[in-house]
Amino acid sequence: MTQTPRIEFWFEFGSTYSYPAAMRIESLVEEHGVRVDWRVFLLGPIFKEIGWGDSPFNLYxxxxxxxxxxxxxxCNVHGIPFSRPSAFPRNGLLASRIACRYSDEPWLPQFVKSVYTANFARDLEIAATETIKACLAGCVTDPGKIIEDAQSPPSKKALRARTEEARDRGIFGAPTFFLGGEMYWGNDRLETALNSVANA
Amino acid sequence: MTQTPRIEFWFEFGSTYSYPAAMRIESLVEEHGVRVDWRVFLLGPIFKEIGWGDSPFNLYxxxxxxxxxxxxxxCNVHGIPFSRPSAFPRNGLLASRIACRYSDEPWLPQFVKSVYTANFARDLEIAATETIKACLAGCVTDPGKIIEDAQSPPSKKALRARTEEARDRGIFGAPTFFLGGEMYWGNDRLETALNSVANA
Known part of the structure; x- marks a missing residue:
């Protein structure tokens, strides 16, 4: 019996190119018979370690x-709505704690896409609890409880551990994918990664 | 009468992803009915201005x-020979002065590909005059004269001006392409740039 191949999708809510990757990955993996592990992490601490106090897109x-x-x-090519956010990068800490704490919930992809759309298509402040509550509203019955849980010490710790894992595995940007023992960086490597399954 | 569209191909001899772009561009533009303007420049001075004393691939x-x-x-996907160079980045100053001074010669693409192959497939020191002489040997009858001309004050000045033009036009990496008033960065944007012609 052959196991369904899995792709790890490492994303960060402030990352611009993670947005089209998040919007595209579900239909692409379906075409390729692959399953996704959604792995949110924070780029800030990784950037800080290499000496960047801001996004490289602001520094350069x-x-x-x-x-x-x-x-x-x-976004135009893929028919994904886009409107340049008035603030960049936005702080995705609360959204990340939720997406880490509830990584494997069936509603997780919907929540992630809703947060990205809020930031990169609707120019909403994703650092605001109200925005995140609205993003959760379409996914769960009690957004307030999810938000509370995501801010508990174990949830905070889990996101820190996730971010350390990202760094330890050589991640330096987002989105990053792992598939078949290979690492791929960037939205435009998503097809490359998935094609490696067909060619294996 | 419709004019043949032109793509500007800005490359730097030390740049890793400029290598597959240089090896691929001729057949791709032929398919798309586009002509190439080969535009060598130096990334070093541009990197220095933003505070990088080395390639970002070494700094990070x-x-x-x-x-x-x-x-x-x-390179594997495109069937381009590749062997990781034992020194990186190599100094392409002499090769760049030649490629700038003789930008529009019919032998220029052959010379450029020969220098890239020396660096990224044959692990040869492209800063050495002997390597460049060998690269020129398949292109011109008197490599010695070309090398001499390329080191004249006007040739040096032309490369400095070319690099300033790159910076002034917003180039921050290589390869960079211009087509139809748009800028594209990276080997994997070459098809994107050319497809814009078909869709225009």
Whole structure:
């Protein structure tokens, strides 16, 4: 019996190119007969360790200007709504604690996409509890309880451990994928990763 | 009468992802009915201005480790020979002065590919005049004269001006392409750029 191959999808809520990856991954994996493990993490602590106190897209303005135009083109090609956020990067800590604590819940993908859409299509402040509560509303019956649980000490600890795992496995940006013992970085490597299954 | 669309291909001899772009661009543009303007430049001065004294792939080791594996995979997919160079990045100053001074010569693409192959497939020191002479040997009758001309004050000045133009146009990495008023960064945006012609 062959096991269904799994792709690990490591994403960060502030990461621009994680947005199209999150919106695309479900239909792509279905085409390829692959299952997704959704793995949220924080890039901030990883960037800090290499000496960056902000997103490289803010630290290096030429790269940032290009990224916004490129992201707009990428979203256009895939029919994904996009509107440049008025604040960048937004703080996704609360959303990340939820997505880490409830990694394997069936409603998780819907919540993740809802947070990304809030940030990158609706220009909403995802650091605000009210925004996250609204994102949860379509997913669970008691958003308030989920938010409370996600801020408990074990939930905070779990996200710190997740972020340490990301760093230890060589992750330096998002989105990052693992499949078949290989690491792939960037939204435009999602197809590359999945094609490796067909070619294996 | 419709003019043949042109793509500007900005490359740097030390840049790893410029290598597969240089090896692929001629057949791709032929398929799309586009002509190439080969535009060598130096990344070093641009990196220095943003505070990098070395390649980001050396400054950020996790990123560097990933890049070497990714580049190997990219070259494999396209059937491009690849062997990780024992020195990185190599100094492409002499090769760049030649490629700038002789930008529009019919032998230029052959020379550029020969230098990239020397660096990224044959692990040869492209800073050595002998290597560059050998690369020129298949292209021109008098490599010695080309090398001499390329080191004249006007040739040096032309490369400095070219690099300033790159920076002024917002280039922050290589390869970079311009087509139809849009900028595209990275080997994997070459198809995106060319497809924009078909969709125009």
């Amino acid at each position: 303005p030429a790269k940032g200007r290009y990224m916004w135009r490129d992201l707009e083109r990428v | 080791p996790a990123k560097g480790r990933y890049m070497w594996r990714d580049l190997e995979r990219v």
